[in-house]
Amino acid sequence: MYHRFNENKYPSTNIKMDIFEEHINIIKNSDFSFHNPNNFDEQFNKPKQKKEILITIDDAFESFYTEAWPYLKENKIPFILFVSTEPVGKRGYMTWEQIKEVEGNEFANIGHHSHTHEYLIDVSNEEFILDIETANKIFLRELGYIPNLFSYPFGEYSKFMKDYISKNRKNSYSKTQTLQISKLNFLRSKKIYLILIAILMREMFGTNQKQILLIIL
Numbered sequence: 001m002y003h004r005f006n007e008n009k010y011p012s013t014n015i016k017m018d019i020f021e022e023h024i025n026i027i028k029n030s031d032f033s034f035h036n037p038n039n040f041d042e043q044f045n046k047p048k049q050k051k052e053i054l055i056t057i058d059d060a061f062e063s064f065y066t067e068a069w070p071y072l073k074e075n076k077i078p079f080i081l082f083v084s085t086e087p088v089g090k091r092g093y094m095t096w097e098q099i100k101e102v103e104g105n106e107f108a109n110i111g112h113h114s115h116t117h118e119y120l121i122d123v124s125n126e127e128f129i130l131d132i133e134t135a136n137k138i139f140l141r142e143l144g145y146i147p148n149l150f151s152y153p154f155g156e157y158s159k160f161m162k163d164y165i166s167k168n169r170k171n172s173y174s175k176t177q178t179l180q181i182s183k184l185n186f187l188r189s190k191k192i193y194l195i196l197i198a199i200l201m202r203e204m205f206g207t208n209q210k211q212i213l214l215i216i217l
């Protein structure tokens, strides 16, 4: 899960592009492949034959567009860009034009990341619903659909939030699939490092594959 690229004044959410490219190269040279979430709904419950890594980017910062996007595009690396609708077009964030340009590529997927990107766990249930529905309307207006993948801001959610997101898959936005990357909240941006450490450990020590999958999942 990545956030900012080459924005070194935000060290906790930033990654330097040379390090990011190194991550991608390590994954390419390992026996892991990049997961394309296009068929996420279908593939979600199927046992996995191959070990796959899903690249996700949160928040749609402008630095994603200027720094990482040209590289991912050139290499056709699949990813999900989780967009919060309120900050779109504000200083430091991507515009709808840029999001649409990215979205027009088969390997690029847009995910739902709420409207305000507030700590939604702290607001009332009504405010939470209003936030999600506001984002739904904006996504519909700008992209013509409501993204079917959802990621909780800050990775935090209550039972109510989880139930609401899951329940509404069948109703107002039937394809919404709750992507619970948030379970890995405590790993946050360090997740990819753990995956890479797992790959390297196996290369070096021949750690058995089950253990490695446990580390990843």
Ligand SMILES: [Zn+2]
Pocket (backbone or CB within 6 Å): 058, 059, 113, 117, 153, 154
């Ligand atoms: Zn976020």
